[in-house]
Amino acid sequence: MAITDLPEFIRADGPDKVTGSGRYTADMTLTGQLVAKFKYAEVSHARITNLDVSAARAIPGVFAVLTADDVPDLRYTPVIADRTLFARDVVRFEGEVVAAVAAISAAIAEQAIDAIVFEYEALPIVTDLEAAVADGSTLVHPDLDSYVITGDTPHEGNVATHSSIEMGDAEAAMASADVVISSRYVADASHAAPIEPRAIIAQWEGDKVTIWTSTQVPYDARDGVCETLQLPSNKVRIIVPHLGGGFGGKCGFHFEAHIAALAKAAKRPVKLVFSRWEEFVAPDRRREGMIIDVTTGVMHDGTIVARTGALLLDNGAYSADATFFPQAAAMHVAGPYKIPNIKIDSRLVYTNHQPSGSVRAPTAPQGCWAVESHTDEVAAAISMDPLDFRRKNIVHTGAIGPVGQTYDEIGLDQCLELATKSAGWGNELPDGEALGIAVGWWPSFAASAGAFAKMHGDGKVQLITGANECGTGSVMTLRMIAADELGLDQTDIELVYQDTAAAPVGPGATGSQTLLNHGRAVETASRQIADQLKELAAVHLEANADDIVLSGGMASVAGTPTVSVPIVELAAEAAEGDLLLGSASAPVHDSPELFGSTCLGDQDFASWLAPQFSCHVARVRVDKDTGVARVLQVHTAHDSGTIINPVAAHGQIEGGVLMGIGQALTEGTQYGEDGRQQNAGLLEYKLQTIADAPSIHTQFVEIFTPNAGPKGAKGLAEAPNVATAGAISNAVARATGVRVRQMPMTAERVWDALTTSAREDDS
């Protein structure tokens, strides 16, 4: 669809953000506010021998200095409770918070940080994933068995959890295959890198605390504060001003409790604003490093008969939300293929790195990059075109997937055809240029979400939602849904959002579910008001309420638009009588059933609700003298069900593609021998810029999907981030004749692969 065909309307928060009139957390100032600073471990693994904050506390202008001794002694984080707010006895990564200071100025807070006596005895560090799972490795959590661990979470040594997906008899099938291909791929860690470093302000009034924070998930933040500071949920209010991006980096509970505890101790409002370095090293959200070994058995006719895999994922020092990652990664290494015999083992491994956590489509860019690169290697081994090989093996409507899920109507085969046709697959290209294909998938997530709606006497509507706007498009799409139900214009609808005291609980901006779950709640709550309007109109128009249509600001009798009454009149009438109010909770979806598979350490990530499918084709030019690869074009086709808001949908794809290019080519964390990040800044951590953007051509395969979101929509926020790196990898390989097996596929790595290959040719 050409951009000129898109409906014309603006984001409700757009003018604020563009003109600077909008307020982000860091822009706020409260009377009497103090400045917070953290004392970080700045060492990867050590036993604390002396932590003395008395000199810091004695500095004039310092109002509070807190350590583990000043907060409830408990471990938190979902599934594996391995974390404390402040380091206790041992520090396990460089960004671990040892102490926190609140002072009258930033300079005095710095002075207090410097005055903290922090002495330690260095412990051996664990950074290599294979060494970490070998016998005799230093343990990051020697007392893991004593922690509270929930769910099916097999753990041992440095393995936080071990998951698998398994179906059929992979070993026997592999033995019967005509050709067996094994590959190893290694992905470096990377970052969400939102442009707004996080900021938090906490203020107490009596026994209630209000926290303004740049989180994607206000309810998770609230629950974290309640858990760690042992407060009831109705005493903690989380408000999120405008967010400057998140990309998953601001999911989860982070530093809200630290700042609330400081504000309580200081008896003043306290504000924290992260530096860029802190944003890189401190949050428990970075994209995990991964080692992927994958083997595929294939017949000469191109049929895949078996796949096995062994994956190691870098959990970092604490588990955050990463416990589902091993199974998610296994699903991506299985891929959206019909594979009857499969066994993929996947282990989440503790190291002394920053903790990993959900960054946009966690595990998918790496898993898809590895398996789609491998897929091209398998196709090459049997001299089959990569497109034909995928045509033969991808899942389609009615097919049984790699864990025994049968798919309803899906559009991956159309995606494959549309994207490859758009890119001109098979056409001759100039020397040094090539196309690469990758297919990807991503689930939709079931979660509870509620919404309130109210229509005022002037016919204007407020939607009160737990949705968050960090690029989700909720400020556009939720209004569209309500406007559609109520026969109004989007400009008649305002959102009240990002405030836990106002809105019913919801997942926030996580897991591509703003539309899927918040959207359904908004649709139902709006429909309740629509039904009330129809009842009122029925009296006015002497018609049956079922025959009333709401459209263009009017309530009219179906088929007789001249018999009508303005909705604003009905609203005015209701304001004097029964108020127009809606409240709804979207029912939690049932997960599809699986047949014939067995999953060890099941983290509910094998059965995929309303799976989204995609095909990306990248056109890449490689400078063989230097190894620099440049992405010239990306052609995408996505099955995300019905597309309600094309503006937001195209925006998600474009952003996802750019993020994918960064991960593929330039974005990777570099660690020193000491386990610390060396490129924790935007000069040396190379994000893509708008000058690097390729042309992006997107088509949607719109299939009404039942048991999904409103109007048959599925999620879309994470899906565009899945297949880009795999497509680029295959294009680079086709352009150069060599495979780069480590991501990011930096210029130097491409050049290394070329020179290694040239040396091998010579010898």
Added chain:
Amino acid sequence: MTFTIANTLADVLVALAAGARPIAGGTDLVVGARQGKDSLPETLIAIDRVGELRTIEAADDHTRIGSGVTHSMLVSDPLIVEQFTAIADAAALVGSPATRNVGTIGGNVMNGSPAMDTGAPLVVLGAEAELSTTAGSRRVSLDELWVSPGRTSAQTDELCTALVLPNPPDGAGSAYVRLEYRRAMEIAVVGAAAAVTLDGDVITAVRIALTAVAPTILELADLSGLSGRAVDESFFAAVASAASEQAAPISDLRASDRYRRHTIGVMARRATEAAVRRAQGEVIDVPVNRALGVGAAS
């Protein structure tokens, strides 16, 4: 801290004599201070509104580029683009549009970074720095000026007031090419500038300088053997190997020494090829990085 905005050069030089430090675009000074590299000086004299420093003046035998000329001005100045093209190539690559609008060539030169993009072009075009105090001015070669990373031989009361370049002879052409991993907000991994003069197909003069492969901008030595040679494949191959051999690169987050040593040869060759084509009268748009090939990515 005091911050004074000067209107005339005389005011600036008096302030420097009294111990103030100059600030123009602040793209190195302020960013460095915010990153904790060096704190801001106690007394700053802003020189960005001094008109005398913001002119490009052509004389019969030389051209004088005021130190306050911004990168944006260099890229859009017809004289620079036509006669001193390598400088325009380099200026067009610096930072972002915002950086180029405030960052100045004088600031670039006096910051003394071995990764500065305008440094190698100035060297191959034979620029001298004009350093001024209340007592008068002197000219120093850039080789003499740059001592080590971030250090120059200028005295604290001296202001770089201009870069003075001999006007190139007929048949001359120049170019600057750098290796970059992205197309904006980038810093040179390695870079090379070349200036050549041709008499027909014969090279009569060639100078080549390298970015980010030594503690300061490195001019290739012993190129006299290349003068008098015809423009052919062996000439370009000799340029590439001279660059790779004479470079003394380090390994850091951006690249290994090995990769730098290889790619500096590629960049030197490409810069020289572009300079030769320009000397032959071909118009290659500024910057060469965008006009040609991927490694200096199009």
